[in-house]
Amino acid sequence: xxxxxxxxxxxxxxxxxxxxxxxxxxxxxxxxxxxxxxxxxxxxxxxxxxxxxxxxxxxxxxxxxxxxxxxxxxxxxxxxxxxxxxxxxxxxxxxxxxxxxxxxxxxxxxxxxxxxxxx
Numbered sequence: 001x002x003x004x005x006x007x008x009x010x011x012x013x014x015x016x017x018x019x020x021x022x023x024x025x026x027x028x029x030x031x032x033x034x035x036x037x038x039x040x041x042x043x044x045x046x047x048x049x050x051x052x053x054x055x056x057x058x059x060x061x062x063x064x065x066x067x068x069x070x071x072x073x074x075x076x077x078x079x080x081x082x083x084x085x086x087x088x089x090x091x092x093x094x095x096x097x098x099x100x101x102x103x104x105x106x107x108x109x110x111x112x113x114x115x116x117x118x119x
Contacts, residue, residue, distance in 0.1 A: 002028045005037075008077040017052075020044045021082050025073040036061050037069040039076065041085045057085035059092040068096055 006025040011018055024040040038060030045053035060069040072092060076083055083091060 010082045057088040
C-alpha cells in the first residue's frame with residue numbers, strides 16, 4: 001500500500017498558464033513485508049481555470065537506496081528552480097549514474113528493506 005511521507009507543492013506562472021508541481025516522498029509496503037521509497041513528481045497545467053495537461057514521473061523504488069531517495073527528494077524540494085517531471089529521470093541519472101548497474105547500500109531481500117530476493 002502506498003503512503004505519502006512528505007509532499008511539497010510549487011507553482012510556475014507563464015502568462016495565462018499556471019504549472020502546479022507536486023513532489024511526493026512516498027513509501028510502499030509489499031504484501032510480503034518489503035518496504036520501498038520513491039519520489040513522485042506530478043504536474044498539473046491550468047489555463048483559464050481548466051486543467052489542460054497532466055504529467056507524472058517516478059524515481060526510486062529498487063533503483064536507489066533509502067538515503068539516496070531522501071537526499072534526492074530534499075534537493076527537489078529546495079531547488080532554486082522547480083523541476084518538471086520530464087526532467088526527473090535525467091536529473092536522477094546525473095546525480096546517481098550507477099543507480100541501474102550497481103547494488104545500493106540497502107538490505108536487498110530482507111523484509112522491510114529494498115527489493116525481495118524472489119521475483
